[in-house]
Amino acid sequence: MAIKTQPTDASVPDFLDAATPARRVSEGHHIDEIMRTETGTEPVMWGPSIVGYGTYRYVSPAKSSRTEGNWPKVGFSPRKSAIVFYGLKDLPEGAALLPDLGTYTEGAGCVYVKRLDQIDLDVLRRLIRIAFGRGDDPPR
Template sequence: MAATQKTLPTNVDPHEFIAAATPEKRRVDGEALEKIFSEVTGEKPVMWGPSIVGYGTYTYVSPSNPKNTGIWPKTGFSPRKAQLSIYGLKDLPEGAALLPQLGKYTEGSGCVYVRKLEDIDLEVLRELIAIGNSRQDDPRG
C-alpha cells in the first residue's frame, strides 16, 4: 500500500509566510530568495505544507518503494529560524556537479542548508535553480 503524502500544496500566501519569518535576517533572505526563484523559474510561489515555498511541480517515484508516488516542487526553499533550507538543487546530475561551486553550505538528505545568502554565489544559485526547474516527471510514475 502506498504511503499518503503529507506535504502538499496549500492556499497559504507564501509572501505572508516569508514576511513572518524570524529572525529578521531570515525574512530578508527569504524575500531575496523569493525574487530569485520567481525570476529564474518563471513560476509563482506556492506554499507546500506549513514551511516550504515551492516552484513548479513534478511527479516522483520513491526509489525504495516504486508504489510510493506523489508530487513535489521542482525547486523551493524555507527560511527556517536556524538557516535557509533550499530544495531541488542537487537532485539532478548537473546540479550535483555544480553544487561544490555554490559557496558555504551543508547538505541534508533532500536539501542544501545555507546560513546566509552572503555565504553563497548567487549566480551559481541561479544556475542550480534553473537545472532543478528543468526536472521532468519520473517516467515510472
C-alpha cells in the same frame, strides 16, 4: 504511501514576512525574487513551511516503502537556523555544480545555507535553472 506535504492556499508573502530571525525576512524575499525570475513561475506554499515553484510527480525507488506524490521542482524554507533549499542537487548537473555554491551543508535531499551572503547567487541561479529543467541557460 503518499507524500504528506501538499500545496496550500496560504500566502507566500505572509509566510516570508513572519520568518525569524529578522534577516530571514529579507533573505526570504530575495530568494523568492530569484526563484520567480529563474523559474518563470509563481510560488505556492507546500505545507506550512516550504515555498515551492513548479510541480513534478515523485516516485521513490524503494520497493518496500514506495512513496509517491507531487513535489515542487525547486523550493526553499527560511528556517531560523538555516535557509533550506529543495531540489538543487537532485539532478547530476546540479550535484556537480553544488561545490561552487559557497558555504553550505547537505541533508538527504536538501541544501542548508546559514546566510545568503555566504553563497554565490549566480551559482544559485544556475542551480535553480538546472533543477527546474531550464538547463543552464539564463531566462529570457
